[in-house]
Amino acid sequence: QQQVKQSPQSLIVQKGGISIINCAYENTAFDYFPWYQQFPGKGPALLIAIRPDVSEKKEGRFTISFNKSAKQFSLHIMDSQPGDSATYFCAASNQGGSEKLVFGKGTKLTVNP
Amino acid sequence: DVKVTQSSRYLVKRTGEKVFLECVQDMDHENMFWYRQDPGLGLRLIYFSYDVKMKEKGDIPEGYSVSREKKERFSLILESASTNQTSMYLCASTTQGNYGYTFGSGTRLTVV
Numbered sequence: 001q002q003q004v005k006q007s008p009q010s011l012i013v014q015k016g017g018i019s020i021i022n023c024a025y026e027n028t029a030f031d032y033f034p035w036y037q038q039f040p041g042k043g044p045a046l047l048i049a050i051r052p053d054v055s056e057k058k059e060g061r062f063t064i065s066f067n068k069s070a071k072q073f074s075l076h077i078m079d080s081q082p083g084d085s086a087t088y089f090c091a092a093s094n095q096g097g098s099e100k101l102v103f104g105k106g107t108k109l110t111v112n113p
Numbered sequence: 114d115v116k117v118t119q120s121s122r123y124l125v126k127r128t129g130e131k132v133f134l135e136c137v138q139d140m141d142h143e144n145m146f147w148y149r150q151d152p153g154l155g156l157r158l159i160y161f162s163y164d165v166k167m168k169e170k171g172d173i174p175e176g177y178s179v180s181r182e183k184k185e186r187f188s189l190i191l192e193s194a195s196t197n198q199t200s201m202y203l204c205a206s207t208t209q210g211n212y213g214y215t216f217g218s219g220t221r222l223t224v225v
């Protein structure tokens with residue numbers, strides 16, 4: 001019930017392509033879904049987040065798509081750049097509970113020049 | 114620039130040693146968290162704290178304890194280090210009602 005399942009584990013994309021990372025959850029009480037980006041040697045940093053009252057949120061080249069009925073959400077990176085190469089984590093939380101986040105296992109994205 | 118500072122980037126300790134990992138934040142955040150990060154397993158919550166002297170177990174608390182004597186400092190303690198505790202340890206903080214964590218850069222602990 002507390003798991004967030006993330007796929008794929010790794011992803012290789014050519015520069016200019018679209019990167020897509022998917023996450024699924026079971027706990028219907030989850031109501032906040034952030035994505036974190038982690039570069040080597042650094043801690044994760046909040047990239048973008050969505051609440052279930054909207055189906056999509058866009059910030060620059062990064063878009064979250066959210067499907068409440070399927071209990072799935074995904075991160076799309078448009079026009080992927082080598083500088084986007086990092087590990088991406090999806091997460092979920094029940095804001096009616098605590099500030100605790102449950103994280104997916106991560107996706108290592110490599111964008112080739 | 115707000116910061117979460119972890120005192121050591123790399124640590125090597127011997128099996129059975131008592132290990133202290135320190136984390137300090139300068140943002141006056143109420144909530145602090147300790148995670149461990151392992152390849153293929155993602156981030157797993159060890160302990161968290163909502164206030165001074167308050168602590169709650171996360172998903173994998175066995176073999177660990179924590180201390181929060183001051184609001185800005187949250188320490189993770191390995192009472193008797195074992196080789197299966199070799200990992201990257203990440204500290205994070207956030208203010209009440211805010212789910213945007215600020216993470217430290219991590220401490221890579223090797224237990225030999």
